[in-house]
Each structure stands twice: as structure tokens, then as C-alpha cells.
Amino acid sequence: MTESDLNKTDKKPKGSKNFKKYIITFWALFSSVVLAVFFLFMGVSNGNFGFMPSFEELENPKNSLATEIYSADKVLLGKFYFQNRSFVKYEDLSPDMVHALVATEDARFYDHSGIDLIGLARVAKGLVTANKNAGGGSTLSQQLAKMLFPREQFSNKLDIVFRKFREWVISVKLERSYTKDEILTMYLNKYDFLNLAVGVKSAAHVYFNTTPDSLKIEQSAMLVGMAKNSSYYNPLRRPELTLDRRNVVLNQMVKYNYLSQQQYDSLKLLPLGLDYQKVDHRRGSATYFREYLRTSLTAKKPERENYPSWNLQRFIEDSLEWKNNPFYGWCNKNTKADGQPYNIYKDGLKIYTTIDSRMQKYAEQAVKEHLGLDLQAAFDNEKRFHKNPPFSDDLNDEEVEGNLISSMKRSERYRVLKNQGISTDSIKSIFETPTEMRIFTWKGERDTILSPMDSMLYYKGFLRAGFMSMVPQTGEVRAYVGGPNYKHFMYDMVTLGKRQVGSIIKPFLYTVAMQEGLTPCDKVPNIPQTFDVGDGTTWTSRNSTSKREGEMVTLKWGLANSVNNISGWVLKQFKPQTVVNMAKKMGIISRIDPVPSVFLGTSEITVREMVGAYGTFANKGVYIKPRFITKIEDSRGNEVAHSIPQKHEVMSAKTAYLMTNLLEGVVQQGTARRLGWKYDLRNPMGGKTGTTQNHSDGWFMGITPNLVSGVWVGAEDRAIHFEGISLGQGANMALPIWGLYMQKVYADESLNISRGDFEKPEGFNIDLDCDTQSSNPGNKGLIQNEEEDFF
Incomplete structure (x- = not known):
């Protein structure tokens, strides 16, 4: 064999060399791609190609959570929010909701770790074959990543690629940080179902007036169907499309064995069955009360320069609230662990109030029934022929x-x-x-x-009302109605509105008398009383009726019929300043001038103050400031605030008991007698009516051993009023609301409101049987008309 032949033998085929070259090139390219993808993922994970949340942010994603307001009987009264979102736990979700979501949005949810490779392959094949029904490749974890860390706006395709990689990375990190159940729950808590229904808890209430654990199969399917595009599948605007989408979800549940074919055939025929609850802070129960809470909790420290010169009294009162009420300005007085002040619109607080949802409902009904069905019609009828009604x-x-x-x-x-x-x-x-x-x-x-x-x-032309009801032993406010309709009459006539109180101030004067040794049956002359005003002039009391004028009458009869001559006689014994001092001890912070006419009630005071003061009589002489909140919890359920009753002794139990007896006389034989014959309220109770000049304001304060309530009725403007005493007195304007409310309260046995007697103090031995009616034959006409003295 020649050398040439040997050389020919050693040479390899050209094709073999090319194949080896291709193999090397392939693995080099493949390795490069793998390395490129690896480094790309590393870069994305490190935030080199745009925002990437930290571990802490993934562990504690920021959410704007609504603050929830609960009644004492655990009913949700309302919310404060930027977004109407409330968290729900996995165990509180309907299983049907979970099944519908997995079947429709991510069937392999429990099998992948954030990225579904099978789903991505399906999407890729769809792109190649132009199959529009290939479906999406985003897992629930990826969709949650988009919601937790929203996409930015990009101008080129490369940025969009980086964005997709970031979502993949975030979804994988989420899978490592949370369990599958937690991810699914976060998704449902985060999703915006439109119409101010953010999260499944809000959505269940808004669309079906129910809770997440009580959602039916078809209801769950509708909400999951909205998750594809809630703007498009909006049940309020596109019910037909939403119904079709719901049935698609139901079909998916059949496909993945969460539902039988027989169930599907029945459920797909059902209508959407919406029970829409519009989200509006101006609607619902306790609207005035909720607004009071909002403004009170977020109040800032009063600064004199922020108040007009003519409103110094308001600055004084707000300053006292800031100092003495821990919940006034609570958000600005307290900080979270991070040093930031609390925000009731996004911190997900739970505020537990003293309001009883049942009693609140009865109070609102009573206001509506009396004003809407009775008093307003009488007022309008009287004004028909006026030159400038109302x-x-x-x-x-x-x-x-x-x-x-x-x-x-x-x-x-x-x-x-x-x-x-x-x-x-x-x-x-x-x-x-x-x-x-x-x-x-x-x-x-x-x-x-x-x-x-x-x-x-x-x-x-509409008559307004303010009503508040409180437990005198604890100060817990059970009902709060600031007006007839918050949407149209937003001014709160319980806490903000002040009106002249008329004769309901007289018990403060009588309290001084009882404290100083007088008793209800003591007799005094019913004659005008003249006072030296101090500027060289005098002022003389006068009655609106001449009944029994000039006679000796009991103090009990005098208060029962609101006779000014009797109040004038008592005032002469103890001076105006003593009345002012007593009122202040009983929680009145509004200004009261120490003048001879103080017992006529020209001072302007709130319903809230008067209810708190009258609670002292039912609480054996101990004043307790009205309370509205029992505790506040943060979004994790930790208690961050609780209330402590603020109380002090004002008078002895003996004096308080004498006052309850005097107030019982008003109901039994005085200006509040209609509580018995019209409203059939015959259990032990006391009360006081009040009417101001020109019948502009009607008041009634009512006390029982374990419930004290107050009512004011009048128009926005004092120049708008009834023309006569028959319709314009407190017994007709305000008392009926109290009567209707108590009827409803007593009828509800679940409230367990006692009808028992006021408790007599130990060792009490004063005879309180004055036998007024039998010894005063001339009294009949005054009682029948239920008229009261006013100025």
C-alpha cells in the first residue's frame, strides 16, 4: 500500500466532521440559551430589569383594607374605605367558590409551582396554529402577582418580555412563601368585582346579600366568571353576557369533576338571582352614627386659629373632647408599629360599637313613622294657606x-x-x-x-328629629338617629345640632331642691315670682294657664304640668348658678347662663348631652358619659384600643330616686300621660316634655330603670314652626317617637329589656303618695290638654 493510499485511509468522511460540528454548535447554543435564561431570571429576580418586590413585601403585601363597624350584637353596620375590601379566611370560603375558581382559571393549580409548563405549551401551539381558543397560560399565582404588583406601562416589546419574566419570578416566590390555600384566598380577597365590591367578601354582600361561606354554586360561578373581565361581565349592565359566562364556569366544573352533568343541566337554567346591595355610606343603618364615628376618630387636635371668632364655645367643647375622650382624634393620637398614624380608610380596623342593630332599627322606624306618617302631614296642612310657606x-x-x-x-x-x-x-x-x-x-x-x-x-319645610337611647348603668348608646334621612339631611341633630331645650331643663333645678331636703309632696304657692335681673329691671315668671293659680300645690304637680310659677319659687330658694352647676356635674358642656329665666330652657344643648344627664337619675345619682365604642382591633385581630366608662357621683341615690318619682309624675298625671292611654306603656317610667317659644322645638326625655332616651323635633329654621300649642308642644312633636320606639323595644323579647321598678335606696322612708289627682279637682282640664308652660 502506497503512502498515498495510507493518507487516503486516514482521512474521515466530510459528513462526519460536519455532524460533530453541528452537535457542538447545538449544545453551545442550547447552553447559551439556558445560561441566558438563567442569568435573565437572576437579573429579573434581583431587580436589574425593573421593580421586583422584596421578601418582606411578598410576605406582607400592602393592601388597602376597609375598616368595618360592628354593632354590639355583631352585625356589620358599615365600612370606611378607599377600596371596599375586607379579608376573608380560607375556611370561610364556600367550597363551590374554590372549585369554580380552580376549574376555570387554573385546573392544574395544585400540581405546579407557579408556572404551568403544559399551559405555556398550549399557548405556544395556539400561537403557531392561530387557534384563538387555546386559552391563557397564566396561573392563579401569576394573576395574583399582577394584582399585588400591577404592571407598568411599556413602550416596546422587549419591556413586555421582561415584565412577563418578572411575573413568573414573583409567582414562583409566592408559591414558596404561601400555601396553595393562602394563594387562592389572597386572589379572592384582592380581585375587584366592580360596583365597589373589592374582594369576595364584599362581592358576596353586594351582589347576593350573603357571606362567602354561604354562596351557592351558581352564585360562586357568576363571581368566578366575572374574574375573566369584570368590566365586560358586569351583571348590572350585561346580565345576559354574565349569565352565559356563569354557565361556562359551571361547564368547567363538570369537566373537572366538581359538578355532575345532572347538576349542571339544572343550574344552567337558573337566573342570576341578584340581590344587589348598593354600596353608599349615605344608605343603610345608623348612617348618622357612622358619620359621627368617622369625624370623631379622625379629628385633629383643636387649634384656636381654626375656629371663627364667634364660635369660641365650639373650640372649648372640642378641646374638652380631645382631652377627655380617648376616641376623639384616636387616629391622630395613636400610631402603628411602623410609627405611622392609623388610617381608618385602608388599615382594615374593626370597630366594635355599643349600638344594638335591633334597637337602632326600631329608633329609625319610630322617627320615620311619626314624622313621615303623622307629623309632617299635619304641618303641611297647617301651612297650606300661609303667605310664605313653610x-x-x-x-x-x-x-x-x-x-x-x-x-x-x-x-x-x-x-x-x-x-x-x-x-x-x-x-x-x-x-x-x-x-x-x-x-x-x-x-x-x-x-x-x-x-x-x-x-x-x-x-x-321638612321637620327634623334627633334621637339617642342609652343604657344608664354603662353609658352604652344603643340607638342614634341624627335626622330623617342622611342622604338629604346630613346635619346631625344628636351631637352637632344644638337647640333650645325648654322645660326639659327643669329637672336640674328640681334636683337641687331634692338634694337640699325638699320632697315631691312638699307644697308651694302657685303664684308669679319676680326676680331682680341686676340692671335695674325685673323679670316675672308666668304660666300659660290660670289653672290652680294662687293655690298651694305640690312640687310633683308643678313639674308634672311644667308650671313656671313653681319652678320660679324653687329657683328663688337656690339661685340660678346652682342650676348651672348641677347641669355641669351632669355632663352638660354647652353654655348655660345663670339668669333667672334659666329654667325656661333658652340655652341651646344637644340631645347627646341631655340623654347623658338624664341617665344620672336612672343610675342612682352616678353620671356616666355616653359611650359609642367598646374596642378597636387591627387587621390581624389584635386589640389596639378599648373603652373605659367615665363616671362620677353627682348626687346621692336618695336624691336620684326622688327625681325618678318626680319624673314618673309627668307620665302618670302630667304632660306625658298619653304614653299610657295612646301607647299602652304602663310600666314604671319617667319623662319630661319640653316646648320652646313659638313652638319651634319639641322635646321629650324618657327614663326607665335600664334605658334612657331623648328626642328633639323641629325644623331647620326656628322661624318655621307650628302655630299652636296643640300640635306644637313636645308631647305631640317628640313624645310619640319615644313611645313608638319603646313599644318596639318591649315587643322584642330577645332584647330582654326589663319592665321593673326603679330600685328604692336602702333605708328610704319618705312617703311619695301625694294623691295629687284626688285632692286637686281643678287639675283635670290641664291634664286632658297635656299643655305645658313655655316661653
């Missing part, structure tokens, strides 16, 4: 015009227009231009066309 004919045209202009200048609309530089004349023209609006009526809202000025006049 104003009294005491006002002339110029005074009415001036009143409306003043109201216009106090309105928010006026303030906004004025800040825009618009002249007063132009604003007045705007207020006189008719526009479409929805107005309040006692039969429901009505669409109409009115000018803003006519609208103001229209609303001035």
Missing part, C-alpha cells in the same frame, strides 16, 4: 327673602362658586335657574325640576 306668618316678605339669601351663602355650592371669582349677583342667578334633581319625599325619592333656591325652600 315660614310662619310672623315673618314678612323681606325677612323670608333675607333668610333664603343667608341659607344660600352658607351652602357648599355658594362657597365653590365664590372661590371661582363669580359675583354674588351671578351666583344668585345660578341659584334661581331651574335644573333637574332628585328630591326627598316620605314616599321615596322623586325626579323633578327645581332651582337650587326653590330646593332650599322645599327642604326647609
Whole structure:
């Protein structure tokens, strides 16, 4: 064999060399891709290609959680929120909800670790074959990653690729940080179901008026169907599309053996069955109370420069609240572990209140029944023939015009227009231009066309009310109604509104008398009492009736019939300042001038103050400040605040018992007798009616051994009022609300409200049987008319 032949033998085939080259190239490229992907994932994970949440952020993702307000009987009254989201635990989810979500959004949820390779392969094949029904490749973990850390806006495809890689990385990290059940729960808690229903707990309530654990199969399927695109599958706007989507979800549940074919055939025929609960802080139960809580908890420390010069009293009262009430300004007085102040709109607090949802309902019903079905119609009927209804004919045209202009200048609309530089004349023209609006009526809202000025006049014609009910032994407020309808009458007449109190201030004077040794059966002369005012003039008390004038009458009869001559006699014994001092001890912080006419009730005081004060009588002489909150918990269920009763002794148990006897006389034989014959309330109770000048304000304060409640009724403007005592007295304006409320309370046996007697102090031996009716034959006419003295 020649050398040439040997050389030929040693040479390998050219194809073999090429194959080896291809193999090396392939593995080099493959390794490069693997390394590139590895380093890409590492870079993404380290945040080199955009935002990547830290471990702490993954462990504790930031969410805006609604603060929930609960009643004493564990009923959700409402929420404060930026987003209406509340967390629910996995064990509180309906199993059908879990099955529907997994079957529809991520069938292999329990088999992957955040990235579903089979799903991605399906998507890739769909892209190649242009199959639009190939489905998506995002797992529940990836969808949760998008919700927890929303996508940014990008301008090129490369950024979009990096974004997708980030979602994959986040989803894998989520799978490492949380269990499958926790991820699924976080998803349902995070998703926005529209119509202010963020999270499954809110969605269950908004769309079906139920809770997540009670969702039916078809209800769960509808909510899961919305998760594809809640704007498109909106059951309120596109019910047909939403129904079709719901049935797709049901079919998926059949496909993955969560539902039988027979169940599907039945369920797909059902309608959506919505029970829509509109989310609106102006609707629902305890609206005025919830607004009081909101403003109180978020109040800032009072600073004098923030109050107008004419409202020094408000600054004083707010300063006292800041100092003495731990819940006034609570959010600004307390901080979280991170040093930030609490935020009731996003910190997911739970506020447990003293309100009883049943008693709150009865109070709201009582206000509506009396004002809406009785008193307003009588008022409107009386004003039909007035020259400027609803104003009294005491006002002339110029005074009415001036009143409306003043109201216009106090309105928010006026303030906004004025800040825009618009002249007063132009604003007045705007207020006189008719526009479409929805107005309040006692039969429901009505669409109409009115000018803003006519609208103001229209609303001035409605009578308002303030009502509060409290347990005197604990100070816990059970019911709080600040007006007839919060949406249309937002001003709170329990805490914010102050009105002249009339004769309901007289028990403060009588308390001084009882404390100093007088008794209900002591007799005094029913004659006018003249006082030296101090500026060279005098003031003399007068009664609205001449019944028994000039006779000796008991103090019990005098208070029962609200006779000014008797109050004047008592005041002469103890001086005006003693009455003011007693009122202050009983929790009145509003200004009361120590003048001879103090017992006429010209001072302006809130319903809240008066209820707290009257609670002292039922609580054996111990004043307890009204309480609205029992405790506050953070989003994790840790208690961060609780209330402690603020109380002090004002009078002896003996004096308090004498006062309850005097107040019982008002109900048994005085201006509040209709509680017995009209409302069939015959158990031990005391009360006091009050009427102010021109019948502008009607009051009733009622006490029982374990419940004290107060009512005010009147119009927005004191120039709007009943013309006569028959309709315009407290016994007709305010007392019926108390009577209707107590009827409902006593009828509800679950409340366990006692009808027992006021407890007599140990060793009490004063004879309280004055036998008033039998010894005073001239009393009959006064009692039948239930009239009371007023100024």
C-alpha cells in the first residue's frame, strides 16, 4: 500500500466532521440559551430589569383594607374605605367558590409551582396554529402577582418580555412563601368585582346579600366568571353576557369533576338571582352614627386659629373632647408599629360599637313613622294657606327673602362658586335657574325640576328629629338617629345640632331642691315670682294657664304640668348658678347662663348631652358619659384600643330616686300621660316634655330603670314652626317617637329589656303618695290638654 493510499485511509468522511460540528454548535447554543435564561431570571429576580418586590413585601403585601363597624350584637353596620375590601379566611370560603375558581382559571393549580409548563405549551401551539381558543397560560399565582404588583406601562416589546419574566419570578416566590390555600384566598380577597365590591367578601354582600361561606354554586360561578373581565361581565349592565359566562364556569366544573352533568343541566337554567346591595355610606343603618364615628376618630387636635371668632364655645367643647375622650382624634393620637398614624380608610380596623342593630332599627322606624306618617302631614296642612310657606306668618316678605339669601351663602355650592371669582349677583342667578334633581319625599325619592333656591325652600319645610337611647348603668348608646334621612339631611341633630331645650331643663333645678331636703309632696304657692335681673329691671315668671293659680300645690304637680310659677319659687330658694352647676356635674358642656329665666330652657344643648344627664337619675345619682365604642382591633385581630366608662357621683341615690318619682309624675298625671292611654306603656317610667317659644322645638326625655332616651323635633329654621300649642308642644312633636320606639323595644323579647321598678335606696322612708289627682279637682282640664308652660 502506497503512502498515498495510507493518507487516503486516514482521512474521515466530510459528513462526519460536519455532524460533530453541528452537535457542538447545538449544545453551545442550547447552553447559551439556558445560561441566558438563567442569568435573565437572576437579573429579573434581583431587580436589574425593573421593580421586583422584596421578601418582606411578598410576605406582607400592602393592601388597602376597609375598616368595618360592628354593632354590639355583631352585625356589620358599615365600612370606611378607599377600596371596599375586607379579608376573608380560607375556611370561610364556600367550597363551590374554590372549585369554580380552580376549574376555570387554573385546573392544574395544585400540581405546579407557579408556572404551568403544559399551559405555556398550549399557548405556544395556539400561537403557531392561530387557534384563538387555546386559552391563557397564566396561573392563579401569576394573576395574583399582577394584582399585588400591577404592571407598568411599556413602550416596546422587549419591556413586555421582561415584565412577563418578572411575573413568573414573583409567582414562583409566592408559591414558596404561601400555601396553595393562602394563594387562592389572597386572589379572592384582592380581585375587584366592580360596583365597589373589592374582594369576595364584599362581592358576596353586594351582589347576593350573603357571606362567602354561604354562596351557592351558581352564585360562586357568576363571581368566578366575572374574574375573566369584570368590566365586560358586569351583571348590572350585561346580565345576559354574565349569565352565559356563569354557565361556562359551571361547564368547567363538570369537566373537572366538581359538578355532575345532572347538576349542571339544572343550574344552567337558573337566573342570576341578584340581590344587589348598593354600596353608599349615605344608605343603610345608623348612617348618622357612622358619620359621627368617622369625624370623631379622625379629628385633629383643636387649634384656636381654626375656629371663627364667634364660635369660641365650639373650640372649648372640642378641646374638652380631645382631652377627655380617648376616641376623639384616636387616629391622630395613636400610631402603628411602623410609627405611622392609623388610617381608618385602608388599615382594615374593626370597630366594635355599643349600638344594638335591633334597637337602632326600631329608633329609625319610630322617627320615620311619626314624622313621615303623622307629623309632617299635619304641618303641611297647617301651612297650606300661609303667605310664605313653610315660614310662619310672623315673618314678612323681606325677612323670608333675607333668610333664603343667608341659607344660600352658607351652602357648599355658594362657597365653590365664590372661590371661582363669580359675583354674588351671578351666583344668585345660578341659584334661581331651574335644573333637574332628585328630591326627598316620605314616599321615596322623586325626579323633578327645581332651582337650587326653590330646593332650599322645599327642604326647609321638612321637620327634623334627633334621637339617642342609652343604657344608664354603662353609658352604652344603643340607638342614634341624627335626622330623617342622611342622604338629604346630613346635619346631625344628636351631637352637632344644638337647640333650645325648654322645660326639659327643669329637672336640674328640681334636683337641687331634692338634694337640699325638699320632697315631691312638699307644697308651694302657685303664684308669679319676680326676680331682680341686676340692671335695674325685673323679670316675672308666668304660666300659660290660670289653672290652680294662687293655690298651694305640690312640687310633683308643678313639674308634672311644667308650671313656671313653681319652678320660679324653687329657683328663688337656690339661685340660678346652682342650676348651672348641677347641669355641669351632669355632663352638660354647652353654655348655660345663670339668669333667672334659666329654667325656661333658652340655652341651646344637644340631645347627646341631655340623654347623658338624664341617665344620672336612672343610675342612682352616678353620671356616666355616653359611650359609642367598646374596642378597636387591627387587621390581624389584635386589640389596639378599648373603652373605659367615665363616671362620677353627682348626687346621692336618695336624691336620684326622688327625681325618678318626680319624673314618673309627668307620665302618670302630667304632660306625658298619653304614653299610657295612646301607647299602652304602663310600666314604671319617667319623662319630661319640653316646648320652646313659638313652638319651634319639641322635646321629650324618657327614663326607665335600664334605658334612657331623648328626642328633639323641629325644623331647620326656628322661624318655621307650628302655630299652636296643640300640635306644637313636645308631647305631640317628640313624645310619640319615644313611645313608638319603646313599644318596639318591649315587643322584642330577645332584647330582654326589663319592665321593673326603679330600685328604692336602702333605708328610704319618705312617703311619695301625694294623691295629687284626688285632692286637686281643678287639675283635670290641664291634664286632658297635656299643655305645658313655655316661653
